[in-house]
Each structure stands twice: as C-alpha cells, then as structure tokens.
Amino acid sequence: MFSVIMAGGSGTRFWPASRNSAPKQFLNITGKGEMVIETCDRIKPLSRDEEIIIILGREHLEKANHIFKGRGVHILSEPEGRNTAPCIGLGAVYARHLGCEGPVAFLPADHFIADVSSFLEVLGLAEDLAEEGGIVTLGIVPDRPETGYGYIRRDNGALFKNSTVYRVMEFVEKPDLDKARSYLESGEYYWNGGIFVAKPETILNEIKVLLPELHRGLQQLESAFGNDGIEKALEEVYMKIEGVSFDYGVMEKTSEKVYVLPCNCGWTDVGSWESLYKMRAQEYDSGKNLVEGQTLLVNCEGSFISAKGKRQIACLGLKNCLVVDTPDALLVADLSLSQDIRTIVEKLKMEKKEELI
Amino acid sequence: MFSVIMAGGSGTRFWPASRNSAPKQFLNITGKGEMVIETCDRIKPLSRDEEIIIILGREHLEKANHIFKGRGVHILSEPEGRNTAPCIGLGAVYARHLGCEGPVAFLPADHFIADVSSFLEVLGLAEDLAEEGGIVTLGIVPDRPETGYGYIRRDNGALFKNSTVYRVMEFVEKPDLDKARSYLESGEYYWNGGIFVAKPETILNEIKVLLPELHRGLQQLESAFGNDGIEKALEEVYMKIEGVSFDYGVMEKTSEKVYVLPCNCGWTDVGSWESLYKMRAQEYDSGKNLVEGQTLLVNCEGSFISAKGKRQIACLGLKNCLVVDTPDALLVADLSLSQDIRTIVEKLKMEKKEELI
Numbered sequence: 001m002f003s004v005i006m007a008g009g010s011g012t013r014f015w016p017a018s019r020n021s022a023p024k025q026f027l028n029i030t031g032k033g034e035m036v037i038e039t040c041d042r043i044k045p046l047s048r049d050e051e052i053i054i055i056l057g058r059e060h061l062e063k064a065n066h067i068f069k070g071r072g073v074h075i076l077s078e079p080e081g082r083n084t085a086p087c088i089g090l091g092a093v094y095a096r097h098l099g100c101e102g103p104v105a106f107l108p109a110d111h112f113i114a115d116v117s118s119f120l121e122v123l124g125l126a127e128d129l130a131e132e133g134g135i136v137t138l139g140i141v142p143d144r145p146e147t148g149y150g151y152i153r154r155d156n157g158a159l160f161k162n163s164t165v166y167r168v169m170e171f172v173e174k175p176d177l178d179k180a181r182s183y184l185e186s187g188e189y190y191w192n193g194g195i196f197v198a199k200p201e202t203i204l205n206e207i208k209v210l211l212p213e214l215h216r217g218l219q220q221l222e223s224a225f226g227n228d229g230i231e232k233a234l235e236e237v238y239m240k241i242e243g244v245s246f247d248y249g250v251m252e253k254t255s256e257k258v259y260v261l262p263c264n265c266g267w268t269d270v271g272s273w274e275s276l277y278k279m280r281a282q283e284y285d286s287g288k289n290l291v292e293g294q295t296l297l298v299n300c301e302g303s304f305i306s307a308k309g310k311r312q313i314a315c316l317g318l319k320n321c322l323v324v325d326t327p328d329a330l331l332v333a334d335l336s337l338s339q340d341i342r343t344i345v346e347k348l349k350m351e352k353k354e355e356l357i
Numbered sequence: 358m359f360s361v362i363m364a365g366g367s368g369t370r371f372w373p374a375s376r377n378s379a380p381k382q383f384l385n386i387t388g389k390g391e392m393v394i395e396t397c398d399r400i401k402p403l404s405r406d407e408e409i410i411i412i413l414g415r416e417h418l419e420k421a422n423h424i425f426k427g428r429g430v431h432i433l434s435e436p437e438g439r440n441t442a443p444c445i446g447l448g449a450v451y452a453r454h455l456g457c458e459g460p461v462a463f464l465p466a467d468h469f470i471a472d473v474s475s476f477l478e479v480l481g482l483a484e485d486l487a488e489e490g491g492i493v494t495l496g497i498v499p500d501r502p503e504t505g506y507g508y509i510r511r512d513n514g515a516l517f518k519n520s521t522v523y524r525v526m527e528f529v530e531k532p533d534l535d536k537a538r539s540y541l542e543s544g545e546y547y548w549n550g551g552i553f554v555a556k557p558e559t560i561l562n563e564i565k566v567l568l569p570e571l572h573r574g575l576q577q578l579e580s581a582f583g584n585d586g587i588e589k590a591l592e593e594v595y596m597k598i599e600g601v602s603f604d605y606g607v608m609e610k611t612s613e614k615v616y617v618l619p620c621n622c623g624w625t626d627v628g629s630w631e632s633l634y635k636m637r638a639q640e641y642d643s644g645k646n647l648v649e650g651q652t653l654l655v656n657c658e659g660s661f662i663s664a665k666g667k668r669q670i671a672c673l674g675l676k677n678c679l680v681v682d683t684p685d686a687l688l689v690a691d692l693s694l695s696q697d698i699r700t701i702v703e704k705l706k707m708e709k710k711e712e713l714i
Contacts (some may be wrong), residue, residue, distance in 0.1 A: 016671070296708075298700050312682075312713050314373070314701045317691030321678075327668075330682060332689055334674030343655050344671045351653075356669050 001127055002100040004091030005049040006194075007036045007056040007064070007109035010083050012345040012357070013272055013338075017306065017328035020357055023111040025056075026063055029276055030225070031283070031292070034067060036109040042116050043105065046123060049073045053094050054109070055087050074098070079235050082243040084194070085250060089207050089218045092200035097225040103130035105197045112267025112279060122263040126197035129165060129259055134196040135206070135251065137168065138258040139190025140267045145180035148271060150192040154260050168258040171247050190260060192247070193267055202257070206250050217241045235240075257310075273322050273338035277304040291326070304335055329356050358405040358484055359457040361448030363551075364393045364413040364421070364466035365438050369702040369714070370629055370695075373686035377714055382413075382467040383420055386633055388640070388649070391424060393466040399473050400462065403480060406430045410451050411466070412444050431455065436592050439600040441551070442607060446564050446575045449557035454582040462488035462554045469636060471623025473580065479620040482552035486522060486616055492555040492563070492608065494525065496547025496617040497624045502537035505628060507549040507604070510540075511617050525615040528604050547617060549604065550624055559614070563607050571606075574598045630679050630695035634661040650682070661692055686713050 011023040018024050027037045032038055040052055049072040056064055061077040068075065070292060080089065088106055095104045105123055113119045126136040139152050150173055154166035171192060175183060183189035208215040217237035224233035251258055270276050277290050284290055289300050293307030296314045303321040309315045313325055322335040333341070348356050368380040374382050382393045389395055397409055406429040413421055418434040426431065433451060435444065445463055452461045470476045483493040494620055496509050507530055511523035528549060532540060540546035565572040574594040581590035608615055627633050634647050640646055646657050650664030653671045660678040664670040670682055679692040690698070705713050 016669075296701060296704055298556075298697070298704070299694070307687075312373075312686040312710065313689070314705075315689050316685065316697060316701060317694040318678075318689060319691075321689065322687050323687075325500070325687060329669040329671065330664075330671050330680075330687065332670070332675060332678065332680050334676075337656070337674040340655070340673060344673060346652060347653055347655070348669070348671075353669065 001102065001197075002051045002053065002095045002098070003040075003043050004088070004095065004104055004106045005036060005052060005054045005109045006084065006087055006091075006106060007037050007039075007060070008078055009057065009198060010341055011110070013305050014276075015341050015345050016324055016326045016331050016356070017308075021059070022063070023060075024111075025271070026060060026067075030112055031157040031271065031280070035112070036064070037067060038070075039107055039109045039111070040068075040073060042113060043107065043120070043123070045120055046105065046127075046187040049099070051098075053091055053098075055091055056109075057081060070107075076250075079238045080285075082238060082241055084246040085207070085211060085244045086214055086217070086238070086241055088203065090221065092203045092207075093222045094225065095220045096200040097222060098203075100200060103127045103197050103199050106195065108194045108269075110270065111195075112266075112268050112270050114268075114279075118265060119265035119267070120263070121354055123197065125165075126261055129261075130197040130199055130202070133199070133202055134259050135202060135254070136259045136261060137194060137196040138193055139166075139260050140193045141264045142184050142189065142191050145177060146186045146191065147174055147180050148176055149269070150174055151180075151183055151189045152260050153189050154190045154262075156188060159259065164262050166260050166262075167256075168251070168260045171252050175177045180280070190262060191267070193263075193269070194247075196251075203250075206254050206257075210253050211244065211249050214244075215288045216305050222297065232252075238322070259296055271339075273304060273324070273333075273341070274335050277335060278323075283321050302335070358403045358459065358554075359408045359410065359455070359461040360397075360450045361445070361452065361461055361463045362393060362396050362409060362411045362466045363444055363448075363463060364396075364411055364417070365444060366414065367434055368467070369699055371633075372698050373681055373683045373688050374665075374714070379415070379420070380467075381627070383417060383424075386627065387469055388637070392469070392627075393421070393485065394424060394466070395462055396466045396632050397428075397430060400464065400477070400480070402477055402515050403462065403484075408455075408457070410448055410455075411461065412448055413466075414438060434591075434708045436595045439598055441593060441603040442564070442568060442601045443571055443574070443595070443598055445560060446568075446571055447578065449560045449564075450575045450579045451582065451618050452699055453557040454579060457557060460484045460554050460556050461560075463549045465626075467627065468550065468552075469623075469625050469627050471625075471636075473622070475620035476540060476620065476624070479618050479622070480554065482522075483618055486618075487554040487559070490556070490559055491613070492553060492559060492615050493616045493618060494553040494608070495550055495620040496523075497550045498619050498621040499541050499546065499548050502534060502541045503548065504531055504534055504537050506626070507531055508537075508546045508617075509538055509549045509617050510546050511619075513545060517712075521619050523617050523619075524613075525617045526607070528609050547619060548624070550603065550620075550626070551604075553608075560607075563611050563614075567610050568606050570603065571598050571601075628696075630661060630681070630698070632691075632693050634679075634692060659692070 052073040052087045058077040129136045153170040159165040287301045290304045300318040303318045305323045307325040319337045322333045324331040364382045411432040415434040428594040486493045508528040516522040644658045647661045652662045655673045657675040660675045662680045664682040677692045679690045
C-alpha cells in the first residue's frame with residue numbers, strides 16, 4: 001500500500017522548541033525521533049519506503065532531504081500551504097504517477113499512536129474497503145469529552161452484519177463541552193484524526209466533481225511529473241488554487257462512499273506541552289515530573305522540564321510548571337496554560353523578533 | 358574617618374548569579390552596581406577613597422583590583438576566611454599603619470541601605486562616641502519579627518539625657534518566631550547589622566586582653582606592613598589564628614564600652630532572592646513582577662525574573678515564581694523557597710560540578 005504523509009504547516013504550540021523553521025512534525029518531542037520519521041516507521045509493515053510520499057512546505061524541504069537521506073521515500077514540497085484538499089490531491093496524482101492503482105493511506109505527520117498494532121489492523125481493514133471504491137476514515141474512539149477535536153458521526157447501524165464499518169453521517173466541528181459530553185455518551189461519535197484511505201482514482205473522481213478547479217491544477221501537475229518542470233508547475237498551480245480542507249471540500253459532500261472505522265489505538269494529536277506531558281506518563285519520576293536533560297529537581301511536582309541544551313537547570317519547589325530551555329529562548333509557564341503559548345508567539349511577532357519564531 | 362569594608366566570604370544564596378568566584382558582594386544584584394562599590398560610594402561623605410580599606414578573600418583580589426582600578430582605595434586580601442575578629446583586627450592595624458588615630462567604621466560589603474542620609478547621620482554620631490573610646494554598634498530598628506537576624510538588646514535607659522545612645526546589655530542569636538515577636542514588642546531590641554565604629558587603639562586593646570593569640574598575630578602583621586613580606590606574613594598568621602566572630606570574641610565580653618545607636622535607615626542584608634524582590638518593590642510592574650532583561654511576561658504575578666543574558670525569556674501564567682537565567686545555569690523556583698537554594702548548591706557539589714558553584 002502507498003502512504004502519503006502530510007507534513008506541511010508550521011506550528012507554534014511547542015514554542016520555543018518548535019519554530020517556523022522546525023515545526024512539530026520535525027521535532028523529536030515524544031523522545032522517539034522526529035514525528036515525521038516516526039510516522040513513516042509506524043507504517044513500515046504496510047508501506048515500504050519506496051511507497052511513501054511525504055508532502056511538506058518548501059521551507060522544510062532541505063531539512064527533510066537531510067533527515068531522510070539514504071531512504072527511498074519520495075518527498076514533494078508545496079510552495080505554500082493550501083490546506084488538505086490540494087495536498088491530498090497532489091499525493092493522489094503522484095501515487096498514480098508512481099504506478100499505484102490500489103488504496104493509499106493519507107496520514108498526518110504529527111500525531112502520536114500508542115498502540116501501533118491496533119492502528120495497523122484498522123488500516124488494513126480500511127485498505128480492503130478502499131479497494132472497493134470507498135473513502136475510509138479512521139474514527140478515533142473518544143475516552144473523554146474533548147473540545148479540541150472535530151468529530152465524525154456514524155450511522156447508527158453497521159454497514160455489514162457483525163462488522164465495525166459504518167457510513168459517515170456527518171463531520172462536526174469542535175464542540176462545546178456540553179455537546180462533547182453528549183457525543184461521548186451517544187457512542188456514535190468519533191474524533192476526526194484526519195487519517196483516511198482511498199484509491200487515487202476514487203479521490204480524483206470526487207475532486208473532479210466537487211473541486212473542478214483543483215482537478216484542473218492536478219492534471220497540469222500530473223503532466224509535469226517526470227519532466228524538470230515540476231517545481232515550476234507546482235508554483236503555477238498553487239498560485240491559482242483555493243485553499244480548502246479535504247473534509248469540507250470533499251468528504252462532507254460525498255457521504256455515500258465515505259465510511260468510518262472505529263479505531264482504539266491510543267491516538268493523540270499532541271496538541272500542547274500539557275498533552276505531551278500527559279502522554280508520557282510512564283516516564284514520570286516519583287513526583288510526577290517529566291524531565292529531559294541536565295536537570296536538578298528539589299521538591300517539584302507535576303512539572304515538565306525540557307532541557308535539551310548544555311546548560312544546567314535547577315528547579316526548586318515547582319508545582320505544575322513547564323520549563324523549556326533552548327539555546328536562544330526559554331519558556332517558563334504554568335503547564336495547564338500551555339495552550340496559551342500562541343500569545344507569547346504573537347507578542348514576539350509584534351516585537352519583530354522573527355528569528356525567535 | 359577611615360572605613361574598613363569587610364568583603365570576605367563566599368555566598369551561595371544568590372545562585373546561580375552568585376558563585377564562589379563572584380559572591381554577593383561582587384554582584385550588581387540591587388541594580389546599582391556591585392555591592393562592594395555601592396558600600397564604598399555610600400560612605401563617600403565620611404571617607405575619601407584613600408581612607409577606605411577593603412578586606413576580601415584572596416580568590417577575589419584580582420576581581421577587586423579590576424573593579425577598583427584607578428581609585429585610591431586600599432585592598433587587603435585574607436589567605437583564608439577566619440570570621441570577623443581577625444578581619445577587624447587586620448583592618449584596625451592597617452588603618453593605624455596608614456596614620457589613622459581616630460575612629461574607623463567597619464562595614465559589611467553586602468548590605469543594602471535605602472536611606473543613606475539617616476545612615477550617615479547615625480554613623481557621624483557613632484564617630485563622636487568612638488572618639489571617646491567607645492565601641493559603637495548600629496542597632497537596626499526592627500519593623501517585623503525577623504528570625505533570620507541576630508539581635509542587640511539595649512539598656513532600658515539612654516546613656517545621656519535626651520540622647521539615643523544606649524549601653525548594650527546583650528547580643529542574642531537568631532530567635533524563634535515567638536521570641537522575635539517579644540523582642541519587637543519590647544522596643545529594646547535591634548537587629549545586629551554587623552556595623553560598628555571604634556578607634557584602632559580601642560579595638561586592639563580589647564583584642565589584646567580577650568584574644569591574645571590574635572593580638573600577637575596582628576603585631577606580626579603590623580611589622581610586615583611597608584615591607585614586601587605582607588603576603589607571606591598574612592599566610593603565616595592566618596594559618597595559626599583561630600576563626601572567631603568579633604561579636605562573640607570581643608563585643609559580648611566587654612559590654613562596658615559597647616554602645617548601640619538605633620538606626621532607622623531601610624537596612625537589609627539582602628539575604629535571599631525573596632528579600633531582594635521585596636526590597637525592590639518600587640520597580641514592580643502592575644502585576645508585582647520584578648523583571649530584569651529581555652523578558653516577555655503574560656499573566657504573571659508576584660514573580661522575579663532575572664535575565665541578564667542574551668536569551669529571550671518568556672513567562673506565562675507564573676505566580677510567585679523566581680527565574681534566574683545565566684549563561685551556564687538556570688534556576689526556576691518558588692520565590693518563597695529561595696532560602697533553600699543551598700540544597701541545590703549542595704547537590705551540585707555532590708555531583709562534582711564545581712564549575713557551576
């Protein structure tokens with residue numbers, strides 16, 4: 001099976017570790033290597049390196065070429081981000097260009113999955129369904145009324161007897177807490193992890209109908225593959241096309257062929273320092289501190305100290321504190337407020353400290 | 358008037374800003390220059406540079422020569438610290454060697470005084486009393502039941518009618534909170550700031566009687582002054598003599614000539630980051646934060662951020678937090694626990710990280 005790893009986008013939620021030059025997907029924040037590499041390695045049982053297409057922003061191309069040096073993965077760069085529909089379309093036409101006729105898995109590069117074998121099992125099932133012409137999305141089984149994710153509502157009965165395949169009834173935006181609670185209770189809602197499987201042909205046919213302008217662009221790109229003109233073609237096409245998400249532009253409008261497979265695989269999008277801290281609970285010390293690097297702790301509790309530099313860090317009496325030390329910037333924060341880090345980044349922008357962002 | 362500035366001793370209470378190589382008295386922690394310089398500058402109206410003798414540890418001699426370059430102050434270095442009695446004796450014999458016959462002020466180099474004119478006024482009064490043969494100590498009028506200082510108990514009546522001169526009844530060690538409260542209520546107790554005034558002759562006569570071994574050492578030193586042998590003599594004498602405080606070795610045992618002058622001059626020994634924070638209240642921002650250096654604060658309260666390096670520091674949602682950033686070490690602590698920093702320093706010692714201490 002081919003896989004398209006979607007590694008575009010910049011991110012500031014892990015500032016100061018993440019910067020425009022090194023967003024989350026290029027960071028080793030889980031302690032297991034850069035997330036984009038982890039994403040490739042995770043699907044090894046399904047996709048060989050030669051079957052992997054990584055799509056990322058041009059500003060990260062050099063970095064990606066470096067970290068994937070010697071591996072046979074294919075790397076494509078977008079001149080500018082245009083949301084997921086163009087990215088997925090590009091992945092589909094490029095997979096076809098490489099000779100792929102069967103299903104392709106589309107995977108965000110910056111998510112964490114604890115139970116890889118469950119994940120691969122569901123992905124294998126998705127492959128079978130996609131072979132028949134479906135667009136199959138993975139529905140992450142929720143374990144809490146999370147308000148930070150979009151949801152997928154399934155049909156109330158399975159597609160086949162004794163199966164766990166459902167038609168998708170609706171994609172819903174991030175809910176408020178009351179709604180999230182009712183979603184959780186109903187058992188009919190899953191988190192939308194942005195992971196799905198479909199054949200290039202299926203996807204491109206849908207795009208042709210629903211996003212005809214994008215489809216024309218993709219045809220233009222396809223004819224440039226194999227020539228020297230690919231970068232130029234990408235520039236031209238990306239200047240013209242509109243940015244739109246695949247969920248909104250395609251999935252919501254073509255629900256007949258869209259299926260959801262429940263997946264219970266310890267998935268998280270690792271959206272903040274706090275969620276990273278919670279995710280790595282098995283690494284806590286006796287005071288529930290998560291500590292990376294040369295750090296000396298005295299009477300600290302529930303704190304996350306990330307010190308990957310050479311400096312000595314000493315912490316005394318901290319409670320639920322976040323300390324992230326990098327060579328040119330230091331963050332000290334209340335760990336539970338780590339989603340507000342964008343405020344810091346916005347202020348740095350206003351102060352024109354571009355080199356720190 | 359001559360002044361002896363006592364600048365010996367190492368300190369770890371301001372780690373990581375203070376190190377063995379740069380203890381508090383050589384730091385600019387009050388924002389007004391190195392404390393030892395501030396101490397010299399403060400007494401300018403009473404002592405010209407040529408009348409100032411600075412006594413410090415040999416390890417800081419080079420630094421002191423550097424920061425006092427071009428000023429006519431006299432600098433003496435002790436081969437090893439031996440507490441205050443030998444230091445004061447050395448100051449007394451050296452002042453006499455420089456031709457001083459009148460009173461000498463002995464001043465710790467690492468204290469802060471907010472109201473300098475009140476301080477100098479009391480010091481002038483002390484000079485007059487010392488001229489008559491007294492040993493005059495300044496009694497800092499307490500404004501709270503502080504358990505971190507020693508106290509001086511005065512006689513319950515003044516020495517002269519309408520004067521504020523009292524005989525010293527007792528020097529008392531750091532009290533517990535109950536005792537400190539009763540001291541404060543009684544009105545008869547002052548904080549012992551370690552500041553006093555006496556003629557060299559008065560001091561040396563007392564030392565001759567009470568610490569005869571030290572007196573012999575001081576005679577040996579005195580005869581070496583003006584020769585090349587002063588460093589060697591200091592080595593020899595300091596190897597032999599016992600370390601003892603002037604309070605314990607002399608003042609407590611000779612109370613007849615010992616007077617205390619109440620002094621209300623905004624004195625503090627700046628004993629911890631927290632006390633430094635409290636002292637500098639006039640520099641707080643609207644959230645009662647004290648901020649030094651390139652720091653970006655969002656929703657912080659009552660925190661002290663000292664960032665004198667070049668790194669960008671960002672703080673988010675901190676309450677009563679202390680952040681001290683230096684090029685090779687960073688401290689993040691609960692500000693109210695800043696007196697426990699010694700625990701950190703002890704641990705670094707155990708880990709043999711001498712370069713950080």
